[in-house]
Amino acid sequence: MARDKAAIVNRLRRIEGQVRGVSQMVSDERYCIDILHQVQAIKAALTRAESEILKDHAACCVSEAIASGDAAEQRTKFNELIDLFEKVKR
Amino acid sequence: MARDKAAIVNRLRRIEGQVRGVSQMVSDERYCIDILHQVQAIKAALTRAESEILKDHAACCVSEAIASGDAAEQRTKFNELIDLFEKVKR
Amino acid sequence: MARDKAAIVNRLRRIEGQVRGVSQMVSDERYCIDILHQVQAIKAALTRAESEILKDHAACCVSEAIASGDAAEQRTKFNELIDLFEKVKR
Amino acid sequence: MARDKAAIVNRLRRIEGQVRGVSQMVSDERYCIDILHQVQAIKAALTRAESEILKDHAACCVSEAIASGDAAEQRTKFNELIDLFEKVKR
Numbered sequence: 001m002a003r004d005k006a007a008i009v010n011r012l013r014r015i016e017g018q019v020r021g022v023s024q025m026v027s028d029e030r031y032c033i034d035i036l037h038q039v040q041a042i043k044a045a046l047t048r049a050e051s052e053i054l055k056d057h058a059a060c061c062v063s064e065a066i067a068s069g070d071a072a073e074q075r076t077k078f079n080e081l082i083d084l085f086e087k088v089k090r
Numbered sequence: 091m092a093r094d095k096a097a098i099v100n101r102l103r104r105i106e107g108q109v110r111g112v113s114q115m116v117s118d119e120r121y122c123i124d125i126l127h128q129v130q131a132i133k134a135a136l137t138r139a140e141s142e143i144l145k146d147h148a149a150c151c152v153s154e155a156i157a158s159g160d161a162a163e164q165r166t167k168f169n170e171l172i173d174l175f176e177k178v179k180r
Numbered sequence: 181m182a183r184d185k186a187a188i189v190n191r192l193r194r195i196e197g198q199v200r201g202v203s204q205m206v207s208d209e210r211y212c213i214d215i216l217h218q219v220q221a222i223k224a225a226l227t228r229a230e231s232e233i234l235k236d237h238a239a240c241c242v243s244e245a246i247a248s249g250d251a252a253e254q255r256t257k258f259n260e261l262i263d264l265f266e267k268v269k270r
Numbered sequence: 271m272a273r274d275k276a277a278i279v280n281r282l283r284r285i286e287g288q289v290r291g292v293s294q295m296v297s298d299e300r301y302c303i304d305i306l307h308q309v310q311a312i313k314a315a316l317t318r319a320e321s322e323i324l325k326d327h328a329a330c331c332v333s334e335a336i337a338s339g340d341a342a343e344q345r346t347k348f349n350e351l352i353d354l355f356e357k358v359k360r
Contacts, residue, residue: 005116012113019109023102026095032147033170039140040177043133047359050129057122058352066344074336074344080123081351082328087130089317089358137269148262156254164246164254171261172238179227179268185296192293199289203282206275212327213350219320220357223313230309237302260303267310 004056011049018042094146101139108132184236191229198222274326281319288312 019042025035065077109132115125155167199222205215245257289312295305335347 005119008116009113012109012116016106016109016113019102019106023099023106026098026102026143029095032143032151033174035143036140036147036174037177039136039143040174043136046129046133046136050126050359051356053116053122053125053129054352054355057126058348061122062348066341066348069339069341071336071339075333078328078332078336078348078351081348081355082324084123084126084130085324085351085355085358086321087127088355089320140269141266144262144265148258152258153255156251156258159249159251161246161249165243168238168242168246168258168261171258171265172234175234175261175265175268176231178265179230185299188296189293192289192296196286196289196293199282199286203279203286206278206282206323209275212323212331213354215323216320216327216354217357219316219323220354223316226309226313226316230306233296233302233305233309237306241302264303264306264310267307 004052008049008052008056011045011052015042015045015049018045094142098139098142098146101135101142105132105135105139108135184232188229188232188236191225191232195222195225195229198225274322278319278322278326281315281322285312285315285319288315 018038022035022038022042025038062077065073068074108128112125112128112132115128152167155163158164198218202215202218202222205218242257245253248254288308292305292308292312295308332347335343338344
């Protein structure tokens with residue numbers, strides 16, 4: 001995790017602000033359906049953050065595992081991706 | 091939105107803290123896969139918050155629409171739920 | 181369920197054919213990743229079928245519940261939608 | 271794709287039967303909500319089939335790419351997984 005670190009941190013800070021905004025909507029007794037649409041927007045923003053983190057992972061850790069020629073390390077990297085895939089798929 | 095307001099606000103504050111924790115993990119150059127598992131945990135926590143907000147909606151706004159006997163209001167409430175469903179389903 | 185019955189049945193027959201196609205791909209030892217993209221396409225097609233069935237539900241059963249002025253019936257219809265929502269959201 | 275081919279084909283045949291069952295439910299004008307729960311069950315069954323296909327992929331194609339020591343082939347395999355992940359995540 002190094003390449004686009006600042007961009008990803010900024011993106012996550014905006015998401016943190018969105019979550020704070022939803023807390024405020026609940027405190028202000030805003031309409032539930034509007035709140036639920038905002039929660040959906042946060043989940044979509046988290047999904048975009050995941051994509052960037054995953055691209056970073058591919059550009060960095062996965063590339064190193066390939067370059068190393070170390071079969072055990074490569075297997076670990078593949079298995080981690082497949083485990084994560086299983087978790088996301090549910 | 092009134093019934094369990096404090097509980098929902100607390101839940102959202104914890105989620106805000108989790109997002110801040112993920113920013114820190116990125117700043118600290120923690121391992122991408124660990125970060126991605128943590129992002130999944132946040133999405134799951136948001137899904138549980140949605141359930142509580144939706145239950146509140148049912149207990150409050152939907153109940154009022156039924157009690158009112160106002161067909162137009164009832165139709166609005168149904169359509170909102172179906173629209174939200176479409177958004178979540180994607 | 182009545183309005184667009186034929187259209188929905190046709191859509192489901194196409195999906196049935198897509199699932200049969202995937203079985204054939206597995207039998208023919210086609211490349212796993214191609215098979216997995218095809219499974220994703222089937223899930224997306226099922227999601228579109230759900231939308232049509234849900235629209236039919238709104239146009240028919242929900243409308244009747246509103247027209248009836250029967251509060252118990254209306255509550256049942258709302259609770260069914262919220263239960264389904266919980267299931268989809270996971 | 272070779273290891274558990276028969277098991278995966280059987281699983282997909284059962285899913286094909288489930289889709290046919292849903293067509294029949296629509297033709298028989300069964301209750302929409304019951305139909306929608308059945309569609310959810312099919313999507314969950316497809317998700318389980320994906321897991322098996324993915325495990326097969328790891329045990330076979332990915333293992334070969336690692337054993338080959340061919341960096342270009344390994345990169346292709348990683349990129350395919352990441353592309354698929356992006357598709358599923360949406």
